[in-house]
């Protein structure tokens with residue numbers, strides 16, 4: 001006799017995020033889809049079933065959705081972790097924070113020794129805002145190796161430091177480069193700090209860190225899957241993908257394996273192609289996915305990062321007087337991209353960190369909508385960290401959504417208050433309460449590997465707005481736990497255009513669950529980040545989180 005096609009999972013509590021039926025004790029699943037959530041009585045009539053009780057003492061909620069992260073959150077664990085805060089790798093091992101330039105050099109020296117030869121030595125997560133006025137130069141990295149190229153990617157992902165051999169490999173070892181992305185030393189040579197895509201991309205490629213290399217890095221894509229299960233994530237983006245034919249083939253193969261544990265949503269980056277080519281490529285990619293690979297969306301980047309002083313700010317600019325940041329994409333390119341995307345129904349996600357960048361993008365959206373009217377276009381501002389109340393009202397009027405970078409409160413909140421934007425603007429950064437009050441569709445994110453993948457932690461940040469030093473930064477912008485849980489499920493699903501399929505536990509949706517050991521609505525809001533995650537269920541298939549060997 002065949003096993004029954006219906007599985008009914010029993011749980012201590014099921015938070016469905018479906019307002020019409022918010023609480024349940026059982027959920028019935030057939031062929032990877034939810035038949036219904038309710039009591040056993042409600043569900044038994046779906047026919048012959050088997051009852052799975054392994055979650056009987058646990059709490060289920062919809063599989064968490066991370067609408068802004070990168071596959072490199074897995075791949076980077078090939079390389080030396082050089083971040084200020086401790087971090088946990090895909091297998092659950094905790095790596096200590098790296099607290100001085102000498103410790104950075106030592107971490108890179110260990111990485112070089114672990115991989116002898118003449119290949120590049122790479123570090124990531126570097127966060128010089130914690131080192132005061134001291135900048136990293138190529139001379140510092142020459143201490144790692146005078147002959148091997150050495151690269152050090154900043155936590156923001158918007159600055160890359162190289163040593164002298166790295167400059168040589170990238171073709172930048174010369175005097176007289178006149179470009180804002182290349183700070184020069186007294187000798188007229190680049191200091192080795194490369195800012196923004198024009199300076200970074202050739203060096204990233206020369207040192208083996210181009211995005212294509214990442215998508216095709218099987219170890220990294222699998223490591224990313226383990227990170228996702230540990231974080232309760234069942235759908236995650238790769239928000240800056242190159243999506244060449246070879247990348248797509250690699251992703252199709254890996255996500256086609258029945259036990260690949262996360263649904264990937266890679267967004268094509270608008271780099272190295274015209275708006276017409278990029279939108280056409282998205283249309284072409286749309287049907288090439290599978291249940292666990294969703295393509296056909298586009299990413300555009302307007303400016304840099306606030307803590308790297310490369311974001312574009314409206315007056316009065318940076319609190320410490322740093323010069324305004326960098327524009328990454330010309331406005332005419334952005335406008336044309338939006339027009340073409342609206343016409344072809346391609347979802348566009350636009351990175352804006354500074355409020356001047358947000359303003360420019362909103363101007364471009366407004367003009368594009370006049371040329372190509374589009375209902376329900378789901379254009380999403382990614383980060384949108386400094387959006388003010390007037391901009392939120394404009395965002396609402398234009399049908400735009402936001403994915404706010406709540407993790408910043410913890411990781412850089414103290415620095416934003418003291419150095420980058422000052423107390424007032426720091427208190428309204430990532431203004432979740434204002435966004436919700438103005439009726440703006442909202443998600444929140446980690447931008448992993450910029451900060452660790454972990455939507456429950458991100459929700460904790462939006463709820464508590466605590467900085468690393470323990471300060472509440474912006475009492476008025478805190479949101480409640482239910483609102484935060486919605487942002488990391490339905491809110492994120494909405495901005496990806498997938499809210500009809502995922503983001504809540506209800507009849508007809510994918511059977512994607514996050515399995516918790518405690519009830520996030522029953523713990524104190526300050527304890528939300530500590531709710532233990534057992535694992536996930538993706539399309540009805542159970543994945544237990546990997547745990548480190550004792």
Ligand SMILES: [Zn+2]
Nearest residue numbers: 068069239447
């Ligand atoms: Zn990002």
